[in-house]
Amino acid sequence: MSRKDPRRSGNPAKRAVAEQRVEMGISPAITWRDWVGGARIRTLPLAVAPVAAGAGVAHMVQAFSLTLTLLALAVAVMLQIGVNFSNDYSDGIRGTDEFRVGPTRLTASGLVNPKRVLATALVFFALAAVAGAVAVVLSERWWFLLVGVLAIAAAWFYTGGKRPYGYAGLGEVFVFIFFGLVATVGTVWLQTDLITEEAWVSGIGVGLFAVAVLMANNIRDIPTDRLAGKKTLAVRLGERGAKIFYSVCVVLPFAVPAVWGIFHTNLVYTWFVLVLVAPALLIMWLGKSAKDLILVLVLTSYSGLAYGVALGLGFAF
Known part of the structure; x- marks a missing residue:
């Protein structure tokens, strides 16, 4: 040695x-x-899904720009990785992760200097800011700078700061807003001034899947979060209530193809996402271990990605 x-x-x-x-x-x-594990790759589909859906809507109204779409994707992915490292740092220095079940966190393990984890988070936030700034300059939608500042602030204060909103059960609200509505409608808004109903309902559908992923993660951590004093929505609802909430979040998005499929027939392919959603629901209700819930999280994350892509293609063509 x-x-x-x-x-x-x-x-x-x-x-x-x-x-x-x-x-x-x-x-x-x-x-x-x-370090790759610290980036929590399994959550990255949540960043891709809303951009895919938004790009499809932009194509539908004949305003699609590959450059602006890729920049929006870069912002979403960098922001997601940044918030993951930020959570690792904040939960680690608070001692929350001392109770958690699952892969070792960089900060909580004590094997990585917390300042290095924080610096990594800040680097990814900076990369998201740069990509966003380029998108703003190209699109000339200057008010997006404020949206970017709010998104980074929301990412940091999820578990950072003196009063992190993630510890008060508000994580799902902000995830729905920023990884649902803002990311989806924002992708469309970067490319056109025309915002249709399709953009908003896509944001709602994708946002619900993002909420479901966070809920699956927090259901797994209910016992340990209680010990750490972290009052997530799952902790507040209790295991049964949280599972019901999760179930609603992965089923309700299919109201979009059910209603808008009348006008956009290619949305029929969105229903194939149920191939992933169905087993996730079964495992959520019948699973017993933390590993079962990790599998639910992965299935739900990829369900959200498949849903966003199918929705985007269905609206585009």
């Missing part, structure tokens, strides 16, 4: 985590795979 081996650290918590990783057959030190 080298002198930098964390199993020889003077920090008992760091030693314990390193030894546990060795027992699991994982390197005792943090690797690039841990």
Whole structure:
């Protein structure tokens, strides 16, 4: 073992985590795979879905711009990664992640300096800001600068600051707004002044899937969040109430193809997303372990992506 081996650290918590990783057959030190895990790749479909839906609506009104769509996608993805690292940092320094079940977090493990995690979050926020600024200059929609500032502030104060709204059960509200309405309608608004009903209902549908992903994650963490004093909506509703709420969020989006499918026949393909939603619902209600709920989270995340893409294509063509 080298002198930098964390199993020889003077920090008992760091030693314990390193030894546990060795027992699991994982390197005792943090690797690039841990940083990729910190980005929480399984949540990135939530950033792609609203942009895909918005791009489809923009194409429908003959205003589609590949450049502006890609910039909107860059903003959404960078913002999502930024908020994931921000959450890792904020929950870690608060001690919330000491109770959680699941993959080791960078900050809570003690194997990464919290300042490095914070710096990583800030880098991704900066990248989102740069992509957003370029989109604003090209589209000449200067008021989007304010939207960008609000989005970054919402990302930080989810678990950051003295009174994080994620700890008060308001996480789902902001996720619905920013990864549903703002991301979807914003993608359309970047490309045209014409905002149709399709843009708003797409934002609602995609936003509900984003809420469902967060709810699935928080249902898994109900016992540990209670110990940490984190009063998420799932904690407030209780396990049964939270599962009902989740179920509504993954079923209600299909009202969009049910109603607008009369005018856009290609929305019929959106119904195939139920192939992913159905097993997610079954596992949510019948699953017993934290691993089951992680699978629900993954299925729901990809359901949201498939829904957003199918919705976008259905409106575009």
